[in-house]
Amino acid sequence: MLKAPVSEIFCSVQGEGLYCGQKQVFLRFAGCNLSCKFCDEPAARGGDAFMEMSGAQAAMDILRLAGKNRAAAVSLTGGEPLLNWKFIKCLAPGVKKAGLALHLETNGVLYRELERIKGEVAVIAADIKLPSSTGGKAFWYEHARFFAVAPEKTFLKVVLTDSTSLADLKKAVALAAAIRPDVPFFLQPATPRPGGVRPPKGIFMKKACCWAAARLSRVKVLPQQHPIWGVK
Ligand code: SF4
DSSP: OOEEEEEEEEEEEOOSGGGTTOEEEEEEEOOOSOOOTTOOOGGGGTOSOOEEEEHHHHHHHHHHHHHHHTOOEEEEESSOGGGGHHHHHHHHHHHHHTTOEEEEEEOSOOHHHHHHHTTTOSEEEEEOOOHHHHSSOOOHHHHHHHHHHSGGGEEEEEEEOTTOOHHHHHHHHHHHHHHOTTSOEEEEEOOOOTTSOOOOOHHHHHHHHHHHHTTOSOEEEOOOSHHHHTOO
């Protein structure tokens, strides 16, 4: 039986992006193919406890939590959910049959895997990883291929830190504008952490907003809400 490393399944309120404020059930996969310097998710690094779960087990937990909490959607998060695309393909029909919308939260790199499950998901929340923010390598080619798979279902998010360069932000805006200029495009100032990353200065945020809004029609600034609320 096909299993996947699941770190946790829980119900909460979405704290980022287009569906911020919506009650959702979250399935968090362990493991990620990237290593961003602002990552606040132990599950991504395999440092957290996880269990190998079958699709049937996961679906049972999801439906129970969704029914009890009247959640309308299920967010697949991580880590990187697309590392488990076969598992998602097994899980999706039961979740959809129960009337729940399936949302995918992804780092926006694994475009071949997205191709395999694009018909199963209703919403794709994809990152564009700016090399100057993540401290990692560039994924411009992969992000462009990824966004082109299902642009009508996708919204984009870029995390901005005090090391983000305007040149990187301009590239991300150009990538989005070339495919879908009315894509919801979220600028997310990094959540400050003691001894860790810091958000950009206000003047940078203003420049970033002005540049993006001149080329994309649906630009929003939205910090992560959960650290502000002090909840998961
Ligand atoms: S892609 Fe997301 S989960 Fe993976 S390392 Fe980066 S921030 Fe963490």
